Amino acid sequence: MKSLTVVSLLAFATYVSAQANGGPPFDPAGAKNVGNGQGKQFIGGQCLSAADCGSGCCAGPSGICSGVGAQTQAGKTGCGFGGGGGGAAAPPAAAPPPAAAPPATASKGGPPFDPAGAKNVGNGAGKQFIGGQCLSAADCASGCCAGPSGICSGVGAQTQAGKTGCGFGGGGGAAAAPPPAAAPPPAAAPPAAAAPPANKGGPPFDPAGAKNVGNGAGTQFIGGQCLSAKDCASGCCAGPSGICSGVGAQTQAGKTGCGFVAKRFVRRAAAPFVL
Incomplete structure (x- = not known):
């Protein structure tokens, strides 16, 4: 527990200063995944080593999780960042997965x-x-x-x-x-309350995320529809129509920023609970 606290403090202390070393800005929604070595950090989030990143690539110069094909774009200097040169020591590297x-x-x-x-x-x-x-x-x-x-x-x-x-x-x-694919899983039940269609501006929803709308489980990916921030893995449900967004991109492509909550969802929350 003590070692995890030290790593977390180091990540917080270097969060702002690391940005000055070049490369794109970190997505602050990934702060909770910095330095724990669990491979849960998404692309755009800060990392102290490749062990933090779901993609397996922690790119320099400041330590940001990157897709391998984009490791030298937007000022990044390639995979392999391990804490050196960025002012923070990397945690012990996790054992690599078995070679596929x-x-x-x-x-x-x-x-x-x-x-x-x-x-x-x-x-x-x-x-x-x-x-x-x-x-x-x-x-x-x-x-x-x-x-x-x-x-x-x-x-x-x-x-x-x-x-x-x-x-x-x-x-x-x-x-x-x-081998012959297993039978597809049964179709998920539609959400209890549908959000308004994306006809008030902003990018179209990715229909592959329909199963994650309105369940509040935080499993909706960026580009999928949301009724509130509780649906989104990124923690950002952007207006004007409710679409999960990276925090750094919340006002791009016609989006009006994080904080969207469906009107029907708000009315339901405000109504008294009756058995």
Whole structure:
């Protein structure tokens, strides 16, 4: 407990000064994940070593979790930041995960795979993130495995950057087909109260997040619809129509900032509880 407290204090003390070393600003929503070595920090959050990052890449010069393909963009100096040069000592590095079989390269078109997702390829567990390789939609948390080479994609971006749309299932010669996929899970019940449609401005919702709307579980990803900040993993439900957003991007693309709460949701909370 004492060592965790020391690491947390170091992360807090260097949060502002680290920004002066270059690279993009940290997303403050990730402050709770700095320095614990649990691999829970999202891209854009501060890190003291790669052990903090879900992507496995802690980029210099100031220590920020990055997608491997973007490790030298926006002033970043590449993966490998471990606390040195940023003013904070890195915690003991976690043991690396067992090496996974190398995925096929995206040599038949489409964007390159993020190698941090190698452990999620072909297991049908729905844990692969956007940008990771997939053998079928059953691998992808977004439910969309896009051609031509099999890469998990947001539904709204399935034909961008050379992708040919959802529906890749291992055919086309890009990778060997996985064992027969398990039956899809039953459809989630619709939320108790639907938020207003995105017709009042702001970007469109990613329909893959429909199952996370209004449950208050904090599992909705950036781009998914929200009724309040309790739905969003980032802690930011942005107006004008309620969409989960990174804190640093809360006023971009027509968004009006964090703090959105659906009107029907507010009325329900204000009404007396009657059995």
